[in-house]
Amino acid sequence: MNWLGWLHDFFADPAHRSGPDSIVHRVLEHLAFSAEALGLAALVALPLGLLIGYSGRGLFLVTALAGVARALPTLGLVTLAVLLAGVGETAVLLPLTALAAPPMLVAAAEGVRGTDPDVRDAARGIGLTHPQTLLRVCVPAAAPTLLAGVRTASVQVIATATVAAYVGLGGLGRYVIDGLATRNYPTTVGGALLVVLLAVAVQLLFALFVRLASPPGARPVRAVRSARAAGSAGGGGASAGGSAPDDDPAGSPALVKESP
Amino acid sequence: MLDGEPLIRWRWLGDHLGYLGDLTADHAVIALVPVLLALLLAVPLGLACARFPRLYQPLAAVFNVVYALPSLAVFVVLIPYTGLATRETVMVPLTCYALAVLLPTAVDGLRAVPEPVRQAATAMGYGPWRRLAAVELPASVPYLIGGLRVAAVSSISLAAVGALVGRGGLGYLFVDGFQRTFPTPILAGIVLVALLALAADLLLLAARRVLAPWSRGVAR
Numbered sequence: 001m002n003w004l005g006w007l008h009d010f011f012a013d014p015a016h017r018s019g020p021d022s023i024v025h026r027v028l029e030h031l032a033f034s035a036e037a038l039g040l041a042a043l044v045a046l047p048l049g050l051l052i053g054y055s056g057r058g059l060f061l062v063t064a065l066a067g068v069a070r071a072l073p074t075l076g077l078v079t080l081a082v083l084l085a086g087v088g089e090t091a092v093l094l095p096l097t098a099l100a101a102p103p104m105l106v107a108a109a110e111g112v113r114g115t116d117p118d119v120r121d122a123a124r125g126i127g128l129t130h131p132q133t134l135l136r137v138c139v140p141a142a143a144p145t146l147l148a149g150v151r152t153a154s155v156q157v158i159a160t161a162t163v164a165a166y167v168g169l170g171g172l173g174r175y176v177i178d179g180l181a182t183r184n185y186p187t188t189v190g191g192a193l194l195v196v197l198l199a200v201a202v203q204l205l206f207a208l209f210v211r212l213a214s215p216p217g218a219r220p221v222r223a224v225r226s227a228r229a230a231g232s233a234g235g236g237g238a239s240a241g242g243s244a245p246d247d248d249p250a251g252s253p254a255l256v257k258e259s260p
Numbered sequence: 261m262l263d264g265e266p267l268i269r270w271r272w273l274g275d276h277l278g279y280l281g282d283l284t285a286d287h288a289v290i291a292l293v294p295v296l297l298a299l300l301l302a303v304p305l306g307l308a309c310a311r312f313p314r315l316y317q318p319l320a321a322v323f324n325v326v327y328a329l330p331s332l333a334v335f336v337v338l339i340p341y342t343g344l345a346t347r348e349t350v351m352v353p354l355t356c357y358a359l360a361v362l363l364p365t366a367v368d369g370l371r372a373v374p375e376p377v378r379q380a381a382t383a384m385g386y387g388p389w390r391r392l393a394a395v396e397l398p399a400s401v402p403y404l405i406g407g408l409r410v411a412a413v414s415s416i417s418l419a420a421v422g423a424l425v426g427r428g429g430l431g432y433l434f435v436d437g438f439q440r441t442f443p444t445p446i447l448a449g450i451v452l453v454a455l456l457a458l459a460a461d462l463l464l465l466a467a468r469r470v471l472a473p474w475s476r477g478v479a480r
Contacts, residue, residue, distance in 0.1 A: 003340055071413050071457035073420035075431060076450040079438040083446065084267075159330030163421060167438065176336055180425065185339070192333035203328045 003189065010175075010190025021174070027194065030171035033164075034157045037093055041100035041153060046146075049108025053142070054134050062109050069102040074160050082167040092164045099160055100153040107149020111142025143213040151206035155199050162195050172198070269444045284452050287429040291419035292460065294351045295411050298358035299404070305359075306366025306400075307392075316367060323360035331357070331418045335425045350422030350429075357418065358411040365407030369400025402475035405468040412460040420453055430456075 010016065016023050052058045077095040085091040115138045123137040124130075139146075165173025175191025178184070273280075309316040334353040342348040373396050381391045423431025433449030436442075468475060 067413070067461075068454070070410075071417055071454045073417050073431070073434070073450060073453045075421050075423070076434045076446055076453065079434045080443060080446045080450065083438065083441060083443050155328050155330075159332070162330055162332050163424070166424065173332075176332060177424075180336070188336050188339075192336040195330050195333040196337070199328050199330050199333075200325060203325070 006186040006189045007193065009186035013186075016190075023194065026170065026172050026174060026191075027198065030158070030161055030173075030195075030198065033089070033093075033169065033171055034096075034154070034161050036089075037096035037157050037161075038100050038150075038154055040093070040097045041104055041157075042150070044097075045101040045104035046108050049105040050112055050134060050139065050142075052105075053109035053112030054130075054138060056113065059109060059113065062106055066102045066106045069099070074099055075163050075166070078160075078164050078167055087168040089169070092167060092169050096157050096160060096164065100157050103149045103152040103156070105149075107146050107152070108142070111145030111149070112138045114145065115141045144210050147206060147210045147213055151203065151210075154202050154206065158199050158202060159195065162191075265441065265443065267443055268447055272444050273448060280448060280452065283428070283430050283432065284456060287416070287419055287431075287453070288456060288460075290347055290350055290422065290426070290429045291354065291416040291456075292412060294354035295358045295408065295415050297355045298362050298411065299408065301355075301359055302362035302366045302407075303397075303404075305363055306370055309363070309367045310370040320364060323356075323363055326356050327360040329353075332421050332424060335422060339425065344425065347426060347428065350419060350426040354415050354418060354422075358415055361411040361414070362404070362407045365403045366400065369403030370396055372403060373399045398472070401472040402468060405464050405472070409461050409464045412464065413457045416453060416457045416460060420449070 011023075015021050019025070049062070052062055074095055077098070078092055081091045081095050112134070119137060119141070120133060123133040128136065161169070161171050162173035162176055165171055165177045172191050172195050175187050176195070179186070179188030179191060305319070309319060331353060334356075335349055338349055338352060342352060377395065377399075378391065381395045386394065419429050420431035420434065423429055423435050430449045430453050433445040433452075437444065437446035437449070
């Protein structure tokens, strides 16, 4: 019943200082695995999302897909994948990738869709081709929304990779699952705390990225508003689809989570 | 790996219909009672935030962090307080997650009443409480239901993970099927969780139709 004592036991344990069960090793495992799933998902979802957002076709499908994905229980998918394909990284990588892809897809599509149509027309008007308009105008304007989607996906994958330890994966989930199995609470609670810290650290990292990646016109909604009030047309401003992530308290409820 | 085990044993499903029904009902309670609790908390909190805007930013920041916490980790960390394998282990964090979704929508909803409407109500002699009950709360119903849809669906999905620490619910099918290398219960669990989420979503849409018929055209 003593929380702090448990944590002390966990961090003081020599087995957690070095070797295959060390904290550093488990954190790196966890990160490597999450990054792999996120990279795969980004490779598929981001280009597709950009195209869908730019062309405006298939938007309905994307929203419906995101809803269905939110309702799918990852623990079920992971256990099923392992039964079908055997314990191995690929078996667990696929459900994680499937988990990460929808929020990225939705964010990319909605971000590009939210680009000010006047700005898009202006880009076309000064002679940019469609691919140039997409890459040089829409993508920068969509950057905050896009990053918010990648952030949601990252946090979900990091959280779910914990569950994947249940089917034999390494990473921080090992502490949580093994500790639960042996009723070794110091290990469980220590592992859980590390996962929470990792998730929060990734959240903060992305908050920083969003700040750095926002194009000047998309950053403060207030500035765009006052520019409009002053009658200056555009001001290079593309509002981020009305959803500047900083002003959006619960992440975007549209993107939201299923984070085990 | 499966050796000669079919993906679905239909006979098992037929023999266990009652059992699956019980688990589904159990799952609905574990996942949806927290959403109701969160709604009961979100409305007064939302009112306080709408009245004192300074309160909102810090609260929103706290819940934003809460929302990012991995559920399995939170379930585990709470075990010392709620005990292992009790429903509370799962239901307390689920309430927090649902509250994190509902608070912003409650605040948005209460702020959405146009100022002229508020003034008109006051001019007609409505006191603050009557105005709240007759104007502001009804006006925020579409917003609240939008938030409830997200909260309910993710709560149903998260409750499945609770099977690793808690008791009951459809998540048990995943644990059971995995331990016995038996995919039928896992598939049944996935389908039932998805169906339960769909049912909750449709029910909330129907509720919006009844409670806020004017919002029918609003895509939310």
